[in-house]
Amino acid sequence: MLRGYRTLLKLYPADYTASFATGMLDAFEKAAEDGRRHGRAAAVRLALAELGGLLRGAAAEWIAKLTTDRCVRGRCLPDLRMMRPVGVSRESWFHGA
DSSP states (O other): OHHHHHHHGGGSOHHHHHHHHHHHHHHHHHHHHHHHHTOHHHHHHHHHHHHHHHHHHHHHHHHHHHHSOHHHHTOOOOOTTTSOOTTOOHHHHHHOO
């Protein structure tokens, strides 16, 4: 179930996933453990509720990302994949480009 949740997190925009995926996975793991303790029916209810929440949340984030100006929404999150890693000199980083 955790692998499926991790896969569905990819429906969110990349900047959102980079910032919040770890916390979302931790919260889901705790909820899934609690659901398993309460039986199969509770685990199925949890899975369905999380699936619906993920789909609604991803849709809302994409709508916000596509319909509002970056400076208005205040979510100008950096693309971590484009950032120079710590300890890598500027010269060597741009030399490889």
